[in-house]
Amino acid sequence: MNQLPETNALLFVGALALLGIIGWACVEGVLWVAGHVTVGWTR
Structure with missing residues (x-):
């Protein structure tokens, strides 16, 4: 089974x-x- 360039x-x-x-x-x-943590911190 030889490997073909197309397969590679x-x-x-x-x-x-x-x-x-x-x-x-x-x-x-x-x-x-990051978005949820930022929202949690701002609240």
Whole structure:
């Protein structure tokens, strides 16, 4: 079974998309927590 460049490219793009989604979810989570903590402190 020889590896094709197309397969490697697809795996690379898939991994990049997965990392992007995870990073976006982390940023959203941090912003959500920071927003709620800030609202709690201002009250």
